[in-house]
Amino acid sequence: MRNTVSTKSLALALAGVLAAPAHAAGGGELVIVGNQEPQSMQAQVAHKEVNGIGLRNVIEQLTRLDPETNEVLPMLAVSWEQIEPTVWHFDLRDGVKFHDGTDLDAEAAAVSINWLWSPENSYPVRDMMGPQITAEVVDEDTVAVITDGIDPLLPRRMYLGGITSARQILEEPEDHSVNPIGTGPYVFDEWKQGQYWTSTANPDWWGNSADDTYGEIFYDSVRVVWRPEALVRSAMVESGEAQVAMFLTREECDRFGAASGIDCMVKGSDTFLQFRLDYQGAHPLLQDQKFRKAIFTGINWEGIRQNLMSLSEPLAGQMLPSVATGFADGIEQYAYDPQGARALVDELKAAGNEIPTLEVTTRLGSTPRNGEMIEAIGAMLGAVGIPTRIAVEEPGIFNPRAVAKPTPDRSYAWLHVQANPLMDYALTFGAHYTCAGNVSVFCDPDFEARANAAAELTGDARHEALEALVVEGHERHIVAPVGLLQRAYGVVEGFEWDFGVDHRIVAVNMRETK
Amino acid sequence: MKINNAFFAFILKRLLNSVILLVIVMSLVFFANRQIGDPARMVLGNGASEEAVLNLRTQMGLEDPMSQQYGRFLYGLATGDLGKTFRFGLSDSVRAGNDANALSTLPIAMDRLPATLILAGATIIFSVLVALPLGLYAAARPRSPPDRAIGVLSLAGVSIVEYWFALVLVLVFAVQFAWFPTSGYGTVAHVVLPALALSLRPIGRITQIARSSLLDEMAKPYITAAKGRGIPMRRVAAVHALKNAAIPIVTTIGDETINVVTGVIIIETIFGWPGIGALTVDALSIRDIPLVEATVFLLVLMVLTINLLVDVAYAFLNPRLRIG
Numbered sequence: 001m002r003n004t005v006s007t008k009s010l011a012l013a014l015a016g017v018l019a020a021p022a023h024a025a026g027g028g029e030l031v032i033v034g035n036q037e038p039q040s041m042q043a044q045v046a047h048k049e050v051n052g053i054g055l056r057n058v059i060e061q062l063t064r065l066d067p068e069t070n071e072v073l074p075m076l077a078v079s080w081e082q083i084e085p086t087v088w089h090f091d092l093r094d095g096v097k098f099h100d101g102t103d104l105d106a107e108a109a110a111v112s113i114n115w116l117w118s119p120e121n122s123y124p125v126r127d128m129m130g131p132q133i134t135a136e137v138v139d140e141d142t143v144a145v146i147t148d149g150i151d152p153l154l155p156r157r158m159y160l161g162g163i164t165s166a167r168q169i170l171e172e173p174e175d176h177s178v179n180p181i182g183t184g185p186y187v188f189d190e191w192k193q194g195q196y197w198t199s200t201a202n203p204d205w206w207g208n209s210a211d212d213t214y215g216e217i218f219y220d221s222v223r224v225v226w227r228p229e230a231l232v233r234s235a236m237v238e239s240g241e242a243q244v245a246m247f248l249t250r251e252e253c254d255r256f257g258a259a260s261g262i263d264c265m266v267k268g269s270d271t272f273l274q275f276r277l278d279y280q281g282a283h284p285l286l287q288d289q290k291f292r293k294a295i296f297t298g299i300n301w302e303g304i305r306q307n308l309m310s311l312s313e314p315l316a317g318q319m320l321p322s323v324a325t326g327f328a329d330g331i332e333q334y335a336y337d338p339q340g341a342r343a344l345v346d347e348l349k350a351a352g353n354e355i356p357t358l359e360v361t362t363r364l365g366s367t368p369r370n371g372e373m374i375e376a377i378g379a380m381l382g383a384v385g386i387p388t389r390i391a392v393e394e395p396g397i398f399n400p401r402a403v404a405k406p407t408p409d410r411s412y413a414w415l416h417v418q419a420n421p422l423m424d425y426a427l428t429f430g431a432h433y434t435c436a437g438n439v440s441v442f443c444d445p446d447f448e449a450r451a452n453a454a455a456e457l458t459g460d461a462r463h464e465a466l467e468a469l470v471v472e473g474h475e476r477h478i479v480a481p482v483g484l485l486q487r488a489y490g491v492v493e494g495f496e497w498d499f500g501v502d503h504r505i506v507a508v509n510m511r512e513t514k
Numbered sequence: 515m516k517i518n519n520a521f522f523a524f525i526l527k528r529l530l531n532s533v534i535l536l537v538i539v540m541s542l543v544f545f546a547n548r549q550i551g552d553p554a555r556m557v558l559g560n561g562a563s564e565e566a567v568l569n570l571r572t573q574m575g576l577e578d579p580m581s582q583q584y585g586r587f588l589y590g591l592a593t594g595d596l597g598k599t600f601r602f603g604l605s606d607s608v609r610a611g612n613d614a615n616a617l618s619t620l621p622i623a624m625d626r627l628p629a630t631l632i633l634a635g636a637t638i639i640f641s642v643l644v645a646l647p648l649g650l651y652a653a654a655r656p657r658s659p660p661d662r663a664i665g666v667l668s669l670a671g672v673s674i675v676e677y678w679f680a681l682v683l684v685l686v687f688a689v690q691f692a693w694f695p696t697s698g699y700g701t702v703a704h705v706v707l708p709a710l711a712l713s714l715r716p717i718g719r720i721t722q723i724a725r726s727s728l729l730d731e732m733a734k735p736y737i738t739a740a741k742g743r744g745i746p747m748r749r750v751a752a753v754h755a756l757k758n759a760a761i762p763i764v765t766t767i768g769d770e771t772i773n774v775v776t777g778v779i780i781i782e783t784i785f786g787w788p789g790i791g792a793l794t795v796d797a798l799s800i801r802d803i804p805l806v807e808a809t810v811f812l813l814v815l816m817v818l819t820i821n822l823l824v825d826v827a828y829a830f831l832n833p834r835l836r837i838g
Contacts, residue, residue: 039800122558122566194626194788194796195699227697227786231681235696238689396551396801403555438562 030219031242033233034226041180043162044123054224059162059182067500085150098165099187106143110135111166150456196225215508237490245490250310261493270501271419275480280443282406283356292477296334298341298384305483310368312483319481326425326466345385356411357387363398425466426455532818553801597804619808630789636709641716649724671718680711697785708785716770723766727759768824
């Protein structure tokens with residue numbers, strides 16, 4: 001009898017092994033602890049990792065970025081071609097299915113693209129859009145993506161927008177917010193609001209058998225939880241409740257240094273901290289180069305970065321690092337010169353100008369210690385004779401003021417983070433240096449025309465045109481860059497994770513070696 | 515125990531007061547909510563056009579005249595329909611012209627109520643079980659070393675910041691000793707650290723009040739007389755003095771329960787506890803006005819219920835209230 005049972009058990013176990021899916025898995029559950037709950041599970045949310053932590057495990061895009069080189073690579077599209085200046089054809093990967101069983105074909109891709117970038121939906125992902133994007137079916141496997149103007153960055157922009165089930169968008173749009181249906185290596189299970197969301201390895205994932213896959217399924221399931229307090233996030237890794245704790249502070253990393261079995265991973269991101277100062281339309285003195293120079297050189301930017309920005313890399317007097325298209329080699333961070341700044345302020349006063357009180361704000365929680373940073377800015381400007389009023393504002397207060405255009409009675413500056421996932425100055429110019437730019441307080445039609453022209457160029461010509469504008473922007477004291485944010489993660493010992501400056505939490509790029 | 519009409523009149527009056535207070539508080543919340551930023555801008559982001567923002571504001575009902583919005587709000591309050599959340603489902607379903615499917619806020623908030631009740635209940639039960647014996651023990655031995663030690667501990671309880679204490683508990687009991695999970699929800703073990711963090715202040719306050727009330731009572735002539743009749747000291751304290759000292763203790767327990775209910779906001783956020791407090795913070799952060807109103811409604815309702823229960827307890831403890 002005992003032998004019979006053993007034989008049966010063995011047979012069942014063997015059958016289980018043989019029936020197991022082709023993907024590796026077996027890694028158990030991956031628990032990621034983030035800093036905030038997603039507000040929604042819409043595909044558009046995944047354009048920034050922090051908005052929808054882990055959502056890229058479920059939803060994929062037409063293209064992806066190489067984590068090392070930032071080069072655009074195939075994902076759901078295997079190739080693409082610019083057919084006309086404003087028309088791109090994307091050839092879709094064969095045999096890909098959404099998690100609801102429907103096929104990924106050109107029609108599904110077109111529905112998803114049109115939904116995502118639609119002006120009616122007005123999703124925040126449109127912040128990252130150049131000219132308006134629409135999509136049409138060419139044939140079953142080819143979708144045409146059409147732009148209102150020339151957009152050489154389009155294949156890169158396609159990395160931002162997730163492709164989700166057209167059936168859901170057309171038949172159950174209300175479900176789109178809470179039940180993401182993509183093509184990714186993990187299938188969405190449940191979003192227990194206030195607690196966690198979970199997904200399970202997808203045995204039918206195209207990447208299991210494709211030569212150009214971007215990872216390998218190691219974990220059987222992924223659970224994303226969130227804890228606003230960094231210490232609790234790191235404690236979860238220390239206690240073995242999670243493998244990855246996101247966005248830790250330098251202090252947490254230092255604490256990990258003394259602990260055993262925990263590592264801290266730190267890497268530069270695509271997000272920078274900047275000081276934006278009202279320009280055209282604001283108080284007349286803010287349009288005076290002398291006053292702007294006094295402000296920009298009256299603040300010790302590098303001191304603030306080194307001492308108050310918890311984890312950061314320096315920026316060379318411009319908003320993007322050297323890998324960006326348009327990076328200008330010849331410029332440097334605004335040098336701290338309090339005597340020179342004071343002399344400029346005195347000169348302006350002697351000419352009969354009344355120095356306005358500069359309102360310096362930052363958004364609550366946008367980056368660690370930003371409140372201390374604006375205190376330092378206030379003190380430094382005060383020391384050179386520029387009065388300030390500082391405020392850390394709730395998002396609900398900060399955001400509307402941030403997008404409002406300057407008025408003559410306004411002398412407003414913000415210290416805030418901005419991302420440029422495309423690593424191309426055209427995106428930054430579009431948002432910051434144009435009259436209609438969504439967060440722009442700078443408006444010079446001539447500059448804007450040159451920026452628009454540069455955005456349509458490719459290759460070296462694009463780089464040089466954008467570089468010239470970066471240099472000009474620096475000389476005109478449009479925005480003061482402070483530093484490039486680094487992001488830190490607490491991970492269990494022996495954890496391997498391949499990620500780029502976009503810091504995507506993608507489980508197929510993660511595994512534990514211990 | 516006799517309960518007469520005066521008692522019911524007393525309770526009815528309290529109930530009516532509670533309803534009036536609820537309407538006043540909720541009206542304040544309604545008007546305050548409309549001054550704290552634009553929810554449409556929060557949903558759509560900084561890049562959205564003014565037209566898109568206006569469109570969404572219209573769909574959210576925020577472009578209607580204030581009197582109309584307020585009337586709708588009062589009607590919703592009376593019928594238990596505080597509107598649809600701006601967060602879950604609205605952005606897609608409303609834009610798709612399908613707002614009937616957007617989720618109602620009161621059920622969302624109600625969904626989080628059990629978690630808060632569990633946490634608050636565990637905290638208060640634990641606090642009373644610890645604080646009452648401590649207070650009575652201290653009162654029985656005034657100015658003795660144990661009394662002084664309890665005094666120091668209770669003072670520490672009311673002085674230590676919960677936020678800091680919560681993080682210390684996580685580091686010591688979850689990371690160092692691995693006795694409890696760091697955070698989260700689902701098992702009895704998950705309740706321990708957040709309840710401990712929340713109970714620090716109630717333990718301190720109830721201990722102090724229990725001690726001082728009992729000491730006051732023990733100094734009264736009828737206690738001396740009881741002692742003179744040869745009744746054992748323990749019985750004098752437990753049966754005679756404690757009953758009369760109970761009113762301030764019950765008042766303090768009620769106050770502390772209210773403090774716990776309103777204090778869960780920070781502790782729930784730290785521990786990832788899916789209760790009303792954490793939901794309120796989330797709703798506020800994205801200016802989800804209907805959801806804020808629903809969560810505050812439940813919080814106010816809890817506070818009023820606790821007050822009412824304390825009033826009922828008074829009536830049972832004080833015969834003059836009960837029988838008029």
